[in-house]
Amino acid sequence: MAETTYVKAITGALAEAMRADDRVFVLGEDVAEGGPYTATAGLAEEFGTARVIDTPISEAAITGVAIGAAQSGMRPVLEIMFVDFVTLALDQLVNAAAKAHFMSGGQLTVPMVVRTQGGAGQRGAAQHSQSLESWLTHVPGLKVVMPSRAVDAAGLLAASIRDPNPVVLIENKTLYFRREEVPDELPAVELGVSATLREGRDVTIVALSRLVHDALAAAERLAAEDGIEAEVIDPRTLVPLDLAAIVKSVQRTSRLVVAHEAVAHGGFGAEIAAQVQSAAFDFLDAPVVRIGAPFAPVPLSAPLEDAYLPGADEVVAAVRGLVMPP
Amino acid sequence: MAETTYVKAITGALAEAMRADDRVFVLGEDVAEGGPYTATAGLAEEFGTARVIDTPISEAAITGVAIGAAQSGMRPVLEIMFVDFVTLALDQLVNAAAKAHFMSGGQLTVPMVVRTQGGAGQRGAAQHSQSLESWLTHVPGLKVVMPSRAVDAAGLLAASIRDPNPVVLIENKTLYFRREEVPDELPAVELGVSATLREGRDVTIVALSRLVHDALAAAERLAAEDGIEAEVIDPRTLVPLDLAAIVKSVQRTSRLVVAHEAVAHGGFGAEIAAQVQSAAFDFLDAPVVRIGAPFAPVPLSAPLEDAYLPGADEVVAAVRGLVMPP
Amino acid sequence: MVEPPLDGAQALRLLATMWRIRLFEEAVGRLARADEAHGLIHTSVGQEGIAAAVCSQLRDDDPVYSGHRAHGHAIAKGAPLDRTMAELLGRDEGLCRGLGGSMHLVDVEHGFMGATGVVGGNVPIALGSALAARLRGDDTVAVVFFGDGAVQAGHFHETVNLATLWRLPLVLVCENNGFAEFTPRSAHTNVERVTDVVAPYGLARDTVDGNDVVATWDAFGRYLATARAGGGPFLLECLTYRLGGHYEGDPAAYREALAAEEWQAKDPIVRLQRHAAAEGWAAEGEFEAIRSEAADAVDQAVAFARASPFPPADLLEELVYADG
Amino acid sequence: MVEPPLDGAQALRLLATMWRIRLFEEAVGRLARADEAHGLIHTSVGQEGIAAAVCSQLRDDDPVYSGHRAHGHAIAKGAPLDRTMAELLGRDEGLCRGLGGSMHLVDVEHGFMGATGVVGGNVPIALGSALAARLRGDDTVAVVFFGDGAVQAGHFHETVNLATLWRLPLVLVCENNGFAEFTPRSAHTNVERVTDVVAPYGLARDTVDGNDVVATWDAFGRYLATARAGGGPFLLECLTYRLGGHYEGDPAAYREALAAEEWQAKDPIVRLQRHAAAEGWAAEGEFEAIRSEAADAVDQAVAFARASPFPPADLLEELVYADG
Numbered sequence A, B: 001m002a003e004t005t006y007v008k009a010i011t012g013a014l015a016e017a018m019r020a021d022d023r024v025f026v027l028g029e030d031v032a033e034g035g036p037y038t039a040t041a042g043l044a045e046e047f048g049t050a051r052v053i054d055t056p057i058s059e060a061a062i063t064g065v066a067i068g069a070a071q072s073g074m075r076p077v078l079e080i081m082f083v084d085f086v087t088l089a090l091d092q093l094v095n096a097a098a099k100a101h102f103m104s105g106g107q108l109t110v111p112m113v114v115r116t117q118g119g120a121g122q123r124g125a126a127q128h129s130q131s132l133e134s135w136l137t138h139v140p141g142l143k144v145v146m147p148s149r150a151v152d153a154a155g156l157l158a159a160s161i162r163d164p165n166p167v168v169l170i171e172n173k174t175l176y177f178r179r180e181e182v183p184d185e186l187p188a189v190e191l192g193v194s195a196t197l198r199e200g201r202d203v204t205i206v207a208l209s210r211l212v213h214d215a216l217a218a219a220e221r222l223a224a225e226d227g228i229e230a231e232v233i234d235p236r237t238l239v240p241l242d243l244a245a246i247v248k249s250v251q252r253t254s255r256l257v258v259a260h261e262a263v264a265h266g267g268f269g270a271e272i273a274a275q276v277q278s279a280a281f282d283f284l285d286a287p288v289v290r291i292g293a294p295f296a297p298v299p300l301s302a303p304l305e306d307a308y309l310p311g312a313d314e315v316v317a318a319v320r321g322l323v324m325p326p
Numbered sequence C, D: 001m002v003e004p005p006l007d008g009a010q011a012l013r014l015l016a017t018m019w020r021i022r023l024f025e026e027a028v029g030r031l032a033r034a035d036e037a038h039g040l041i042h043t044s045v046g047q048e049g050i051a052a053a054v055c056s057q058l059r060d061d062d063p064v065y066s067g068h069r070a071h072g073h074a075i076a077k078g079a080p081l082d083r084t085m086a087e088l089l090g091r092d093e094g095l096c097r098g099l100g101g102s103m104h105l106v107d108v109e110h111g112f113m114g115a116t117g118v119v120g121g122n123v124p125i126a127l128g129s130a131l132a133a134r135l136r137g138d139d140t141v142a143v144v145f146f147g148d149g150a151v152q153a154g155h156f157h158e159t160v161n162l163a164t165l166w167r168l169p170l171v172l173v174c175e176n177n178g179f180a181e182f183t184p185r186s187a188h189t190n191v192e193r194v195t196d197v198v199a200p201y202g203l204a205r206d207t208v209d210g211n212d213v214v215a216t217w218d219a220f221g222r223y224l225a226t227a228r229a230g231g232g233p234f235l236l237e238c239l240t241y242r243l244g245g246h247y248e249g250d251p252a253a254y255r256e257a258l259a260a261e262e263w264q265a266k267d268p269i270v271r272l273q274r275h276a277a278a279e280g281w282a283a284e285g286e287f288e289a290i291r292s293e294a295a296d297a298v299d300q301a302v303a304f305a306r307a308s309p310f311p312p313a314d315l316l317e318e319l320v321y322a323d324g
């Protein structure tokens, strides 16, 4: 076992992919300087600035550049510094990257990865704190990956780089420097395979990204305080989604809470809820409960941001409401 | 009564708003020439090109221009020619327009309307046929309106122009030239109020935009062929959503089908399904059924596009599956 | 490096390509009016000379990208007429198996890497393919065609900045026909010449009469040779004229039609024929032979396309993702 | 139209503004290090002269927009120090009731229409506000501040094109500090001068030493007068120097720190004081009085901000939509 962090796992996976495959290169704003969270630190030193390419603030064009390079046989890993600025790259991602394979009748492939990061909790305010993954899950042709732990992050990134399709991998800024004990050799991970991080018979909690840690903390509290045993599933990839694992769990627990940080309205929790109520209608003893941010932009003010953000308390309350109706 | 079309209702409402309020102006690509679907035809002639402003192909900047004008007291109506190109305007819409009122502590308001159109059915292929409304419903601060009929379109557009918030009004390209009998005086419509277009006891069908007509046709077939009476609700506005009307209907019918043209996965149907299974869990006799496009880009080929698009047949089949389980 | 000027054999090949494009486009127009070809179709009648002059100097492994008015570029780059026509009709034997259509033609075998319906959208993508060439260390040259309307889009500027910053082997070919849809260039910008728009970036650039095939050939050839040797980027602005409406079915009430004799003076085919005749490269009869050969090929393409089956319904799911 | 050059009274007012900004920013830095001010905070130490020279010539009804490094612009435009500081601390008496923060300062009362965290994002928005002035027929002039990093973003070019096409009363003020985050301008573009980037559009433009407050005042004043009379747009590029890191907490290992004496030669406050002394506008002691008055105001602002309550939790819902 060794101690590492989420961001180190990512940097390590990037370096390993670049060592193993000449076609892999990194581009983005300030990547040669490591970026604001050190995710690409040291890469320029090892691989040179021909493969670790600083770009100007031109989100649309650099996304197009990555697409073109991918269509021509390279394996670009593009960094969009904040997921909030994926808004500037969305035409390229949605109209070009996601559709090229399909529209060309299978002639073109776009093996690129967009690394970006989202989430609030650092007083970054409304334009640097969003969680926008659900938009991307609505786009056929894209894959969407959200690692929650260092132990997965490397494997998920490696799998994303190997994938012949455009993959958006959304990191969480509050997790970067979280310390974690991991095996010396980080495990391989396949896209589309969830991880059941805790087993339990009473309720299933499906949580994304940062909320995975809150769900696990909530589960411990529920066990200790209420004798409720929650099963916690981290889907890890949203597209493709390991629905089977979720449904199987719900068939046993009969109750489902879906938790993410994104605004609940129109969030990916709605999709999971809709799928599960359809696939496991007869097993559900109660409606699927969604946990997400309220329908508002992220406020700056610390106490307001804290109140805005869903966390372990909300998960505990939701589970109690489900399992112990008044 | 008089015969009109959906596009004429829109043009008429624009002209009326411009006559009534000097602050209203129109900008967008080719709007002075009427645009590709004649939606702005005649406006430049009546109001001059100072208020009907042709713009270059600069979706990001013209959206910013509309925002700035709105913040300075005007009432811009911006046309984005195809909703597919809202991708280029999304930073401005999401990071600026939607959040300005909130981030400024209420000092700024952004009373602007983005008119755009979506949908397939005209062999426009993957980049000119999308239905992207669900993205916008995930953005606190935006309102989202989707008229299905000429009789509503004018009132909804007028209400959108009057609204002090940024409103995205998404028209459907296949409806523009649909003929419709309407009262001589088109009725006022409030945002957030649904229309129940057909009453029925057996199943509730909530349909958006083009699918409203398919749902009505399906309901007639179901009545004639199966004796099933479907209630058809057109929410008209997605944000704010008239959830109460939907829930009330489901409490009577115990069954819900949600139908839209957008890709089902991550579509607004998921949000409606998630809300209704939560609000009316004990009333539902069966899972909420979602109808939407499959998880693929829109194909060009005519028979493939026809097969891809949900329509009355899919609604009929879904209702039969719900009401008459095998 | 000076490239040889156009010779007789080359000129006749260009004429053949131009006729293939012209007659293909006219056939497309007829099919659209007969409701056999559907959707948003933009033809390039009047602009064929640029496609021919540029693409005929490229190798199959030189990636070419285009925009919404792309038929001519695909054909000039080598896309077979029959499969191109079948694509427009949404058939299984179409270049893209009927999934893409007019604005999404792709023929990877011949290095036609794709059209797009997003104005200017392929400009950065083409740069990415030039970057790939640099990273791989090969001598391919990327080319992207776009209209004057794309120059007002932000991604165009972002790309020109990157291309010049990174000095990549990309030739930007602007077909400036003075209109974007129904609106003249003067309503979109004060800067008439695209070469002026990009001047600050200091790249080599030139404005030519795009209906003068000889001039276009020469100008592009010079840039290509330098790019092949690792230079770049370049911008070639080709002034041209869109003979038809913006799309098939456009009544084009917003501009005056050209008188027939005016068009004779502009028509790149007529002009190249005159030049070839003056140079003694061919007799009048040969031109007719070239035209009629192209006409036969287009007729065959239409027949092929009509006979081609529609794609199977399950193709849809199969092609959303590439298999790992 | 020739504007009067800076006089003594004005110079002392500018000095006062610059000191208020400088000391405000230094206080912000301390609060950030003490974990009292949170989030992504970009201060403008070293760049105060531009904010002062520009905003002090504007009226309250002239709309000003800015980017992520906006404190100085807000203060110079008239935003009260106390409510500005309270905003950074997320307090209810902050300009935006604590909802916006450092990158989203707005003070409509004084015509500070807003900062943004999107690089270059407010450039088109400012143009929209100039368009509103034209449509309303009033004589307000819109101003937008942005960094050199914004010039590589597509929306910047789209806006310059529109502004020149429509000839709107907008002054674009670029603070070119040679860096975007951790990356020098030379890694972002080959075009060193922003005035060169926009040259094709033919707008009046100038590059000045932005740390020379007198020169900046004069140059901006000329443009303002013309814009007030209906002319425009204009671009004023102010060369400047970001004394601190990119954000509060940035170790700034990517560039060499300036030696103290070098900074003395650049510091816009020192330079304006020297100039004022040389002109006989003030004695040494007066400068100290100005500084200490600003220091008191900043201290009071900090005290005010600390004492201000946090906003009520239900504010969140209340302000998502404006009431119709």
Ligand SMILES: Cc1ncc(C[n+]2csc(CCOP(=O)(O)OP(=O)(O)O)c2C)c(N)n1
Pocket (backbone or CB within 6 Å): B029, B057, B059, B081, B085, B088, C042, C068, C069, C117, C118, C119, C146, C147, C148, C149, C150, C177, C179, C180, C181, C242, C246
């Ligand atoms: C981003 C985007 N905005 C708008 C459109 C609609 N549109 C299609 S073609 C066109 C005009 C393009 O003009 P130009 O680039 O000069 O090409 P031309 O048609 O003259 O060949 C427009 C506005 C589009 N396809 N993409």
Ligand SMILES: Cc1ncc(C[n+]2csc(CCOP(=O)(O)OP(=O)(O)O)c2C)c(N)n1
Pocket (backbone or CB within 6 Å): A029, A057, A059, A081, A085, A088, D042, D068, D069, D117, D118, D119, D146, D147, D148, D149, D150, D151, D177, D179, D180, D181, D242, D246
């Ligand atoms: C669209 C966008 N992309 C990236 C960022 C991250 N970012 C914040 S500031 C900055 C550099 C800005 O440089 P410049 O415009 O020169 O302003 P300066 O910081 O030098 O004042 C970057 C890349 C952002 N805020 N917005």
Ligand SMILES: [Mg+2]
Pocket (backbone or CB within 6 Å): C147, C148, C149, C175, C176, C177, C178, C179, C180, C181
């Ligand atoms: Mg054109």
Ligand SMILES: [Mg+2]
Pocket (backbone or CB within 6 Å): D147, D148, D149, D175, D176, D177, D178, D179, D180, D181
């Ligand atoms: Mg800078």
